[in-house]
Amino acid sequence: MKKTDLKTLGQENAFDLIGTQWMLVTAGNEDKFNTMTASWGGLGFLWNKPVAFVFIRPERYTHEFVEASDRMTLSFYAKEWRKALQLCGTKSGRDTDKVAATGLTPVKLESGAITFEEARLTLDCRKLFKADMKESDFVNKKVMEQWYNDKPGGSLHSVYVVEIESVFES
Numbered sequence: 001m002k003k004t005d006l007k008t009l010g011q012e013n014a015f016d017l018i019g020t021q022w023m024l025v026t027a028g029n030e031d032k033f034n035t036m037t038a039s040w041g042g043l044g045f046l047w048n049k050p051v052a053f054v055f056i057r058p059e060r061y062t063h064e065f066v067e068a069s070d071r072m073t074l075s076f077y078a079k080e081w082r083k084a085l086q087l088c089g090t091k092s093g094r095d096t097d098k099v100a101a102t103g104l105t106p107v108k109l110e111s112g113a114i115t116f117e118e119a120r121l122t123l124d125c126r127k128l129f130k131a132d133m134k135e136s137d138f139v140n141k142k143v144m145e146q147w148y149n150d151k152p153g154g155s156l157h158s159v160y161v162v163e164i165e166s167v168f169e170s
């Protein structure tokens with residue numbers, strides 16, 4: 001895994017990268033961390049910084065780690081790891097050892113943040129902003145109904161804006 005220029009991200013299509021390929025959101029430190037799959041989010045430019053947007057429901061075990069950490073990593077994988085991402089998106093770290101179950105190998109970055117050896121791309125990010133969605137924030141109430149009222153998926157998401165400080169490729 002090698003640190004690379006942030007400009008590398010210009011070659012990626014964020015719609016495909018997050019929405020189709022999915023990512024692992026990992027927070028914590030080498031002693032205790034957790035990871036989960038996410039396919040909602042974005043990459044962009046805010047406050048003159050390269051940023052990512054991540055949406056995590058409070059029920060997720062990962063939410064606790066994200067809340068307790070200054071940093072998180074967003075990591076992306078080749079197709080062969082799809083099953084591992086499926087597992088990290090359907091089992092909770094509360095009762096499953098995701099590292100043992102997937103065969104992913106945790107790696108500590110120079111910042112102290114955790115990613116996995118098998119990632120083809122890792123974004124090492126610092127938290128800048130957090131907000132909890134509220135029902136009254138929804139301009140289009142149908143979105144609220146569709147994704148939160150009618151579905152047993154869980155509570156309204158916490159929204160995190162994180163600065164992409166470093167990019168690693170393998």
Ligand SMILES: Cc1cc2nc3c(=O)[nH]c(=O)nc-3n(C[C@H](O)[C@H](O)[C@H](O)COP(=O)(O)O)c2cc1C
Nearest residue numbers: 036037038039040056057060061062089091092093
């Ligand atoms: C393809 C896919 C995408 C997902 N995207 C998100 C997401 O963007 N935000 C979220 O809160 N949960 C998302 N999830 C659900 C979590 O990954 C799932 O609840 C996971 O088991 C949480 O693990 P944890 O309790 O160890 O944190 C997604 C699941 C899958 C399979």
